[in-house]
Amino acid sequence: MNWLINLGANTLSRLSAIGNASLMLWGGLFAVPRLKNIPLIIQQVYVVGVQSLLIIIVSGLFIGMVMALQGYTILVNYGAEGSLGPMVALSLLRELGPVVTALLFAGRAGSALTAEIGLMKATEQLSSLEMMAVDPLRRIIAPRFWAGVISMPLLALIFSAVGILGGHLVGVDWLGVDSGSYWSIMQSTVDWDKDVINGVIKSVVFALVVVWIALYKGYDAIPTSEGISKATTETVVFSSLAILGIDFVLTALMFGIN
Amino acid sequence: MTSKKTELMVGIFVALAIAATLLLALQVANQGMSGSGEIYKVSAKFDNIGGLKARSSVKVGGVIVGRVSRIYLDERELIPVVEMEISSNYARTFPETSSVSILTAGLLGEQYVGLTPGFVFPGEDPIYIGDQDGETKFIVDTKSALVLEDLIGQFLFGKDSE
Numbered sequence: 001m002n003w004l005i006n007l008g009a010n011t012l013s014r015l016s017a018i019g020n021a022s023l024m025l026w027g028g029l030f031a032v033p034r035l036k037n038i039p040l041i042i043q044q045v046y047v048v049g050v051q052s053l054l055i056i057i058v059s060g061l062f063i064g065m066v067m068a069l070q071g072y073t074i075l076v077n078y079g080a081e082g083s084l085g086p087m088v089a090l091s092l093l094r095e096l097g098p099v100v101t102a103l104l105f106a107g108r109a110g111s112a113l114t115a116e117i118g119l120m121k122a123t124e125q126l127s128s129l130e131m132m133a134v135d136p137l138r139r140i141i142a143p144r145f146w147a148g149v150i151s152m153p154l155l156a157l158i159f160s161a162v163g164i165l166g167g168h169l170v171g172v173d174w175l176g177v178d179s180g181s182y183w184s185i186m187q188s189t190v191d192w193d194k195d196v197i198n199g200v201i202k203s204v205v206f207a208l209v210v211v212w213i214a215l216y217k218g219y220d221a222i223p224t225s226e227g228i229s230k231a232t233t234e235t236v237v238f239s240s241l242a243i244l245g246i247d248f249v250l251t252a253l254m255f256g257i258n
Numbered sequence: 259m260t261s262k263k264t265e266l267m268v269g270i271f272v273a274l275a276i277a278a279t280l281l282l283a284l285q286v287a288n289q290g291m292s293g294s295g296e297i298y299k300v301s302a303k304f305d306n307i308g309g310l311k312a313r314s315s316v317k318v319g320g321v322i323v324g325r326v327s328r329i330y331l332d333e334r335e336l337i338p339v340v341e342m343e344i345s346s347n348y349a350r351t352f353p354e355t356s357s358v359s360i361l362t363a364g365l366l367g368e369q370y371v372g373l374t375p376g377f378v379f380p381g382e383d384p385i386y387i388g389d390q391d392g393e394t395k396f397i398v399d400t401k402s403a404l405v406l407e408d409l410i411g412q413f414l415f416g417k418d419s420e
């Protein structure tokens with residue numbers, strides 16, 4: 001009997017969590033049209049986007065460089081080192097750009113969002129806002145949500161571009177692949193709609209998921225120090241898993257069957 | 259609440275993102291021939307298209323003049339038909355006697371359509387590919403893709419008959 005009760009209680013709490021998260025997303029999504037909220041969004045783009053810029057640029061550079069190095073040692077066996085450009089560009093634009101950016105974003109910005117909002121809840125700042133008739137969804141959640149959704153695709157684009165330049169640095173300047181063939185074969189292989197735009201779509205989806213999870217985990221955190229630490233951990237774990245799972249589905253939809 | 263410095267940093271961030279997009283658009287991605295400019299369509303029937311795909315390039319002596327837009331099977335004759343889009347810069351350029359063959363770029367490279375311009379009989383009005391009326395503008399002279407198995411078969415057969 002007991003396990004049946006447990007099962008029922010578990011199911012109900014999961015369902016209510018999904019319901020709460022959806023209500024919060026609703027509040028976040030529909031709180032955008034206020035013009036006076038735009039400075040709040042810009043403030044959050046600074047916190048979420050600009051402050052993630054350094055880690056994105058550095059990891060993009062090194063990932064591009066490592067891929068050029070690895071790709072070169074394999075491709076040179078077949079005399080196909082001219083294909084280094086498309087290899088680096090396609091893997092960055094289609095997969096690594098959106099996915100690694102989202103993972104870094106979840107670790108760098110997502111955890112910070114959860115901790116910030118969790119602490120706001122623990123110190124009852126959210127309740128005081130409500131007492132002053134300010135909707136915390138509008139004032140706190142919505143600007144962070146939109147700032148994340150705006151920043152992530154931009155970060156992913158910067159990541160891919162820096163990575164391709166990093167590949168150029170190692171492939172052309174160090175290992176001596178011809179610069180002309182690096183760019184020209186890349187140009188003939190990479191398609192604007194199919195590769196670049198699909199990568200941007202991917203990172204918008206990842207942004208929605210990561211920011212949603214981060215904000216909900218903070219909003220729903222148990223207002224104690226353990227609760228906030230647990231919520232922060234869960235944010236990083238759940239968003240990383242969600243990114244990788246959704247990435248497979250999106251890749252299958254976009255590039256799977258022609 | 260939003261200080262000037264924050265706004266400046268966000269501005270730099272957005273400018274960087276725009277720069278990255280421009281780099282990807284201008285330097286990395288190809289816009290394709292179909293998107294830009296006028297094109298005209300010609301088709302050719304082959305016995306075997308090998309590994310040719312839609313979006314493969316059509317080249318004249320190595321210069322890209324168009325792309326393969328569609329590949330389908332002729333319902334009556336049951337042979338593959340390759341439909342090509344050629345840039346209108348090259349309208350009325352290639353005579354009707356031009357031939358197309360499916361070639362491979364390098365040893366492991368992708369396959370493309372090689373167009374060899376034909377000749378014009380002296381004293382006659384030249385007819386160009388794409389000039390013919392109606393839906394079907396076919397190039398008659400075609401050479402199929404080289405299939406390795408066929409080549410080996412021919413080699414073995416040739417040895418036997420000696």
